[in-house]
Amino acid sequence: MAGRLRAPTGRYAGKSAQERQAERRQRFLDAALQLFGDTPGYRGTTVAALSEAAGLSTRQFYEEFRTLEDVLAALHLQVNDWAEEAVVAAFAAARDLPLADRVAAIFHAYAGNVTADPRRIRITFVEIVGVSPRMEEQRLERRARWVDLICAEATAAADRGEAAPRDYRLPATAFIGSVNGLLHDWSAGWVDATLDEAVEELVRQLLGILRPVGWSPERPR
Structure with a gap:
């Protein structure tokens, strides 16, 4: 993938786009701590599995990161x-x-x-x-x-x-x-x-x- 997808802008539910982006990013990191730091580990984790654990979509993953x-x-x-x-x-x-x-x-x-x-x-x-x-x-x-x-x-x-x-x-x-x-x-x-x-x-x-x-x-x- 050449680059990350563009994240949404504007306010939603009282939060700015930057605040929502930071929350999504932290949710991915929290999920990664669980999957990478326990089972199945970094090498056994897929983007789909990480996104599911974070309660987010793979599209949202690629808005925050390029790769695992x-x-x-x-x-x-x-x-x-x-x-x-x-x-x-x-x-x-x-x-x-x-x-x-x-x-x-x-x-x-x-x-x-x-x-x-x-x-x-x-x-x-x-x-x-x-x-x-x-x-x-x-x-x-x-x-x-x-x-x-x-x-x-x-x-x-x-x-x-x-x-x-x-x-x-x-x-x-x-x-x-x-x-x-x-x-x-x-x-x-x-x-x-x-x-x-x-x-x-x-x-x-x-x-x-x-x-x-x-x-x-x-x-x-």
Whole structure:
């Protein structure tokens, strides 16, 4: 299909065309979270099945998206945005806490958001993998945003004398791999631990990166 069909304009039932379009788009994403994140998964879903689950028509689908991959891309970004919002809020709330407490609060917020719905984990760590070069680029771009977030906070902690001064990009990249792997395996039942125990392990790993053996925080002047 060369492009999306033109969406209707004007007001209807007290809502603008833009409001109705946003509602339709969200209904497709909600249906995709269910079908892609559970059964039958992204690869087993058709446009007709997604439209039926959303309670909309295939014509309305093509008014919002060109392909099912476009839906997967939008859903992947939405799931990551939810987690990022939870982390940013945790950062703000824990800003005045000691480093170890801040790290714990942040990762409890992230893990709590991502694992609150098993379908989010599947979208983030399973369904998007290997779909296409475009999806792989998007997955790595979002992963890079998490790396940037850790680097920024680690550097700020180092500037305050709470963490060792160093280039944190390589260890942050390795750590994000640990986060993704552990939470995926935990959600799949491959890790015999509670979520709190999994988060505590991640906190210990990050604190070990920030405060390696032989280094100690500077005393306030």
